[in-house]
Amino acid sequence: MELSHSSKSSLDPLSNILDVLGARISRRTRMEAAGQWALAFPALDRLKFVAMLRGSQWLLRPDKDPQLLSAGDVCLLGRTAYTVASDASLAPIDGQAVYDDAGGDVARLGGDDVIAIGGTVTIDAAEAGFFLDMLPDALIISGAAPASGTIATILQLIGKEIDEDLPGREIVSARLADVLLVEAIRAYGRQAPMGWLGALSDPRLGRALRAIHADVAEPWTVARLAGIAGMSRAAFSAEFTRRVGQPPLSYLRTWRLMAARTALNRGGVAVAQAAQAVGYTSQSAFGHAFRRAFGVSPRAGRRP
Structure with a gap:
């Protein structure tokens, strides 16, 4: 299910990036487990969240x-292989095969002492690197952190939807998963000293990033x-x-070209329109910049 978003260009930076890159929660899973178990999952170009509703488990990464x-x-997981386990010393089995064998998105391993939910966030393949490169391999937001109050409320609501077979449960759970993802990214950004999320949460750099994303076509200068x-x-230049x-300005140029390529790939937009929408007054200059960034011309770079 796609993350709900607006088509307006004045989206805040995080909403703008999730919107333009076509971020969507493509799969929601649940694991119930007890006893001894360990599940391994491979590294992929995706963002995944794991939220603990009951009990505890170990997270292991290379x-x-x-x-x-x-x-x-x-926990938000980027481009990394990982294992979840009842005991960190256990040899894991293929976690994806466990879900496949179960024939759905729920894996049951001997009981429900531990209940965890997961969500896989996929991003348009050509643009995945832009967002994933902004994030570390794993972002862990503790339930005890001061900024986790909203997350706790969302997890309580998700738990209620799981426990009670109410009408509309699927769509409510999907919307709550959307909110959980964004709130987890926000919470990590407030505690991140470095990186794009940390800059967005910084009072001064955040204002500059919001200005860029509110009007990417503006002829910004340092x-x-x-x-x-x-x-x-x-x-400002040094701290940014x-x-x-x-x-x-490198960040601005990268985002302009990324947004233009996404618009071209979605169809219905001419090259000249895409160039103008991101601030290029010359289609030739746009074409040169596009080729330098992606190795092909704007027309050739369109996905089938």
């Missing part, structure tokens, strides 16, 4: 220390963005680059 997830915790951030040009990983 070359990382095991982490215990308890009821109320939410000086103007620095003024919006309330910083000197040099300090340090936190986001690229200079302000």
Whole structure:
């Protein structure tokens, strides 16, 4: 089910990115388990969330220390293989095969001492890297964190939908999963010292990012963005680059081209229209920039 979004260009940065990149929760799963168990899942170009409704389980990732997830915790997983287990020392079996053998999206392993729900967020293949590169392999939001109050409420509502066979349960659960995903990203951003999410939560850099995403076609300069951030040009450029990983105008150019390519791939938009919508007054300049970024011309870059 696609994340609900607006078509307006004035979306906030996170909504704008999820909208343009076609982020959607393509699968929702539930696991009920007791006793000894361990399930392994491969690395994929997707974002996945795991939320604990009851009990606890270990999360294991390559070359990382095991982490215990308890009821109320939410974990967002990017491009990483991972294992969930009752005991960190157990040898895992193929988790995807367990769900496939169960013939659905619910895996039952001996009881319900542990209940966890999951959601797979898929992104348009060509654009997946832009968003996933902004995120670490795993974002863990503790249920005990000060910012997790809203998450706790959402998990309670999801648990109620699971326990009670009410009319409309599927659509309510899907909407709650949408909100849970965004709230988990927000919560992590508030505690992230680095990266795009941390910059978005920063009072000064966040204002500049919101300005860019509110009007990507505006002829932004570093000086103007620095003024919006309330910083000197040099300090803004250095801090933006340090936190986001690229200079302000490089970020702007990357996002413009990403948005234009998405518009072209969705169809119904001419190359000249796509170029103008993201701030290129010259179709030739747009074509050169597009080829430098993606290796093909705007027309050739359209997906079938």
